[in-house]
Amino acid sequence: MAKKNFKVVNQPVKKLDALPLALGKPLFVADFKPADALYAKLLWSPHAHAIIKSIDISAAEKMPGVHCVLYHGNVPRIAHTTAGQGFPEPSPYDTFMFDRKVRYVGDRVAAVAAETPEIAEAAVKAIKVEYERLEPVLSIEAALKEGSPVIHDEPEARAVIPVPYEPKKNIAARVGMDVGNVEQAMAGAPYKLDNSYYIHMAQHCPIEPHVTMAHVNAEGRLVIRTSTQVPFHARRIAAQTMDIPVQQVRVIKPRIGGGFGAKQEVLLEDVVGMLAWRSRRPVLLMYTREEEFVSSRTRHPERIRVRLAADPEGTLTAVGLDCISNTGAYGAHALTVVCNSGSKVLPLYRAPNVHFTGTAVYTNLPVGGAYRGYGATQAAFAVESAVDELAEQIGVDPLVLRSNHHIRSGETSPVFAALGEGKAGVEQAIGSCGLDKCIRLGAKAIGWKKRGDWRKKKGRYRRGIGMCCLMQGSSIPEIDMGAASLKMNEDGSFNLLMGATDLGTGSDTVLAQIAAEAIGTTSDKILVYSSDTDMTPFDVGAYASSTTYLTGNAVLDAGLKIKKQILGVAAEMMEKKPADLEIRDAQVFARDGSGSVTFQDVALHSLYAANQFQIAAISSHISHKSPPPFAAHFAEVEVDTETGLIRVVKYVAATDCGTAIHPKLAEGQVEGAVMNGICYALTEQYLFNSAGRMLNDSFLHYKIYSMRDKPEMVTILVPTYEKTGPFGAKSVSEIGINGPCPAIANAIYNAVGVRLREAPFTPEKIWRGLQQHNA
Amino acid sequence: MSTTRTITFTLNGKKRDFQIAPGELLVKLLRRSGLTGTKEGCDEGTCGACTVNVDGRAVLSCIMPAFLAHGRNVVTIEGVGDFDRVHPIQQALVDAGAVQCGYCTPGLVMSAKAMFEENPAASDEDIRVHTDGNLCRCTGYEKIWTALRNVRDANKPAQA
Numbered sequence: 001m002a003k004k005n006f007k008v009v010n011q012p013v014k015k016l017d018a019l020p021l022a023l024g025k026p027l028f029v030a031d032f033k034p035a036d037a038l039y040a041k042l043l044w045s046p047h048a049h050a051i052i053k054s055i056d057i058s059a060a061e062k063m064p065g066v067h068c069v070l071y072h073g074n075v076p077r078i079a080h081t082t083a084g085q086g087f088p089e090p091s092p093y094d095t096f097m098f099d100r101k102v103r104y105v106g107d108r109v110a111a112v113a114a115e116t117p118e119i120a121e122a123a124v125k126a127i128k129v130e131y132e133r134l135e136p137v138l139s140i141e142a143a144l145k146e147g148s149p150v151i152h153d154e155p156e157a158r159a160v161i162p163v164p165y166e167p168k169k170n171i172a173a174r175v176g177m178d179v180g181n182v183e184q185a186m187a188g189a190p191y192k193l194d195n196s197y198y199i200h201m202a203q204h205c206p207i208e209p210h211v212t213m214a215h216v217n218a219e220g221r222l223v224i225r226t227s228t229q230v231p232f233h234a235r236r237i238a239a240q241t242m243d244i245p246v247q248q249v250r251v252i253k254p255r256i257g258g259g260f261g262a263k264q265e266v267l268l269e270d271v272v273g274m275l276a277w278r279s280r281r282p283v284l285l286m287y288t289r290e291e292e293f294v295s296s297r298t299r300h301p302e303r304i305r306v307r308l309a310a311d312p313e314g315t316l317t318a319v320g321l322d323c324i325s326n327t328g329a330y331g332a333h334a335l336t337v338v339c340n341s342g343s344k345v346l347p348l349y350r351a352p353n354v355h356f357t358g359t360a361v362y363t364n365l366p367v368g369g370a371y372r373g374y375g376a377t378q379a380a381f382a383v384e385s386a387v388d389e390l391a392e393q394i395g396v397d398p399l400v401l402r403s404n405h406h407i408r409s410g411e412t413s414p415v416f417a418a419l420g421e422g423k424a425g426v427e428q429a430i431g432s433c434g435l436d437k438c439i440r441l442g443a444k445a446i447g448w449k450k451r452g453d454w455r456k457k458k459g460r461y462r463r464g465i466g467m468c469c470l471m472q473g474s475s476i477p478e479i480d481m482g483a484a485s486l487k488m489n490e491d492g493s494f495n496l497l498m499g500a501t502d503l504g505t506g507s508d509t510v511l512a513q514i515a516a517e518a519i520g521t522t523s524d525k526i527l528v529y530s531s532d533t534d535m536t537p538f539d540v541g542a543y544a545s546s547t548t549y550l551t552g553n554a555v556l557d558a559g560l561k562i563k564k565q566i567l568g569v570a571a572e573m574m575e576k577k578p579a580d581l582e583i584r585d586a587q588v589f590a591r592d593g594s595g596s597v598t599f600q601d602v603a604l605h606s607l608y609a610a611n612q613f614q615i616a617a618i619s620s621h622i623s624h625k626s627p628p629p630f631a632a633h634f635a636e637v638e639v640d641t642e643t644g645l646i647r648v649v650k651y652v653a654a655t656d657c658g659t660a661i662h663p664k665l666a667e668g669q670v671e672g673a674v675m676n677g678i679c680y681a682l683t684e685q686y687l688f689n690s691a692g693r694m695l696n697d698s699f700l701h702y703k704i705y706s707m708r709d710k711p712e713m714v715t716i717l718v719p720t721y722e723k724t725g726p727f728g729a730k731s732v733s734e735i736g737i738n739g740p741c742p743a744i745a746n747a748i749y750n751a752v753g754v755r756l757r758e759a760p761f762t763p764e765k766i767w768r769g770l771q772q773h774n775a
Numbered sequence: 776m777s778t779t780r781t782i783t784f785t786l787n788g789k790k791r792d793f794q795i796a797p798g799e800l801l802v803k804l805l806r807r808s809g810l811t812g813t814k815e816g817c818d819e820g821t822c823g824a825c826t827v828n829v830d831g832r833a834v835l836s837c838i839m840p841a842f843l844a845h846g847r848n849v850v851t852i853e854g855v856g857d858f859d860r861v862h863p864i865q866q867a868l869v870d871a872g873a874v875q876c877g878y879c880t881p882g883l884v885m886s887a888k889a890m891f892e893e894n895p896a897a898s899d900e901d902i903r904v905h906t907d908g909n910l911c912r913c914t915g916y917e918k919i920w921t922a923l924r925n926v927r928d929a930n931k932p933a934q935a
Contacts, residue, residue, distance in 0.1 A: 289819065676915070
């Protein structure tokens with residue numbers, strides 16, 4: 001395939017849904033609320049760890065306007081996972097629609113559907129619950145202590161794939177690998193470090209909270225409209241949990257108001273579906289912002305030990321990583337997130353000795369889940385901080401140390417084969433890698449040469465520059481599948497039906513571009529419909545940086561099939577051989593210049609004239625590789641040495657995502673991820689009281705950045721060509737969030753010599769670090 | 776319930792009567808009246824998705840009691856533009872690639888509209904201040920920033 005002669009791909013075409021969205025058209029779940037819909041409300045546990053001794057729902061049930069009350073006593077008891085992953089899921093079955101035990105403040109106790117939100121709220125309050133409180137387990141250390149209370153003592157808790165699962169020890173997952181011997185390499189090494197890092201809990205904060213609406217249609221089937229990244233997993237898991245056959249359930253995904261992984265969770269579909277199924281009325285449930293913080297999903301915090309060693313020449317000889325993640329009350333994504341802390345970070349640097357362990361522990365805190373970066377964010381902070389620390393020990397520029405050791409085209413890493421998602425990984429050699437250029441261009445844009453040594457910096461306000469290198473993946477190889485269906489309409493337009501899930505990323509547009517490029521038309525001729533389990537073919541959904549790479553290949557293949565059919569019809573019309581024809585700009589031309597037909601002519605002929613048939617194709621794609629996108633990030637910060645206040649002055653992100661199918665959207669992915677990463681590094685954090693209750697469940701007290709906080713941002717896309725990707729594309733959506741924590745930590749050190757190994761980097765921590773210096 | 780009362784205000788150019796419940800918030804009234812372009816993201820005045828214009832000023836409709844709209848002039852996103860009459864702010868956001876999930880976009884448009892109507896030559900600092908209350912988790916604000924400065928720059932010749 002020609003690399004550069006793109007007509008639609010790599011062009012900033014119109015984003016298909018941008019204008020309707022800017023006009024405020026009804027496109028989101030709650031916008032479809034019928035007038036007779038009931039409102040659902042949930043009753044949440046006020047205790048971090050307790051047994052429900054009794055529940056009395058009679059007063060709530062009797063209230064006028066209340067149509068349905070659900071609790072553990074009147075719904076099926078089916079152990080499942082809320083993690084929207086492929087089947088069988090790598091996350092343990094440790095969750096019930098409602099349980100007799102509550103495991104964190106904000107755990108689900110009961111649900112009400114009523115005529116108005118006010119009645120639903122009053123009914124929730126009228127439910128009487130008697131709890132027997134148990135000792136809460138509120139940290140990784142407490143969870144692992146001998147004799148710690150067991151959070152999942154229910155007999156049903158189990159792993160459904162053969163992986164270690166030890167709930168009696170509060171361990172939700174374990175994984176590991178060794179190549180060579182890190183201990184030995186450390187023992188004799190002239191340069192080495194063995195440090196511990198901690199990275200914190202955070203919330204995705206989609207501006208549209210979780211929202212689901214369900215009704216029973218005229219055929220008696222349950223229709224669930226929901227803001228989900230995983231419509232097919234949502235159908236499967238909701239059906240399983242409600243004990244309703246899959247064929248009775250239809251899941252429709254309209255536009256989604258942001259997800260970032262939070263909506264890779266089957267969180268509300270089961271309970272809203274059950275309320276609608278029982279009440280036979282449409283039911284709407286939208287989380288409040290407080291609920292989104294407490295009772296949605298979070299980034300798994302991790303305690304990470306990094307060991308690095310280098311020989312006398314400063315060549316890296318060992319990388320060791322031990323990650324313990326806090327999965328909270330349930331094991332959603334517990335195994336795979338901590339596994340990705342190894343698999344998406346360790347391959348970046350060549351070293352003969354590699355060690356990794358990942359452990360996920362249960363605690364009585366909000367539940368971990370998928371969050372953009374997915375374990376890589378956590379480990380990148382630790383490893384990229386440690387690389388800077390080792391560089392200082394060796395006395396080498398950290399940029400040079402990284403440049404000398406990072407993986408390159410044609411190279412492989414034993415980590416790829418060792419670490420998969422719940423099973424062994426898939427061996428792969430790196431195809432495209434533009435990391436060298438990312439480092440070079442990024443360093444130039446930030447002014448790397450001017451950074452200097454912190455010991456020579458003076459004055460109250462001191463500036464510093466830090467960097468990091470990153471990789472991610474593109475889909476989960478040999479596991480993920482995406483399919484696409486294309487058909488031609490009589491005016492030469494095409495319907496592209498996909499299970500792939502545009503959650504605001506613009507994937508509908510990107511995939512339309514791929515279809516248009518493959519067929520030989522323009523993207524405005526592609527009418528995209530995604531996703532609807534009754535109408536569109538299967539797709540695992542929007543996660544693991546997969547849509548462009550994975551579904552894109554399915555779309556490309558379907559497009560090429562369509563092209564072949566168009567050429568066949570045109571050949572019949574023009575009395576030529578298909579090989580003597582070519583497609584340009586939605587027309588078929590005879591190569592000898594003897595004539596042409598338009599796509600409309602072809603479509604009309606195929607539908608009405610002779611040998612009629614529907615020009616249509618369906619293709620499925622599974623990936624055999626997960627080619628990493630690469631990035632080099634650079635942050636310039638200014639630290640106020642009197643207060644510890646830190647300001648990001650400038651941020652440069654240089655990213656190799658292969659061919660950017662839509663450069664503006666690709667930049668948007670990087671910019672959004674970087675900004676999210678910056679406030680994660682500096683201001684976002686969960687604050688809990690001693691009983692495990694979140695204290696700052698509001699945007700007033702959980703600070704995400706706004707327009708005024710935006711630093712100068714430079715986004716550089718470094719084009720490469722990934723041969724296995726559609727038109728050379730790799731992923732871009734996740735990688736950007738991994739950079740700010742390490743780049744800013746390294747910049748703070750460069751500014752004032754304070755090494756922060758616990759995120760977020762609050763002024764207090766910096767100030768305390770400065771005081772230690774001065775002492 | 777008998778406690779409802781009637782208020783009158785101008786909504787997107789038309790004077791209309793509305794039955795409201797005690798304590799009903801403007802965003803709830805708008806959305807149940809079929810104007811779903813005004814979004815709910817926090818219900819506590821912190822995210823900006825519910826921004827509308829009341830007498831030309833940007834107002835958070837999730838913390839404004841509906842009765843306060845009585846006698847006033849309310850404009851929602853539905854009153855700003857449509858497919859056949861796209862507002863320059865909407866067009867600029869679309870062109871700059873500033874619309875990702877789009878959930879915050881209507882509120883942002885309303886904040887920007889109020890700002891530019893008061894001051895077509897809004898400074899960079901004005902733009903920062905007036906859109907500071909419109910949280911966006913998708914874009915990192917970079918393309919929104921570009922779009923709004925483009926609107927301002929396009930306004931300038933008209934001023935001169």
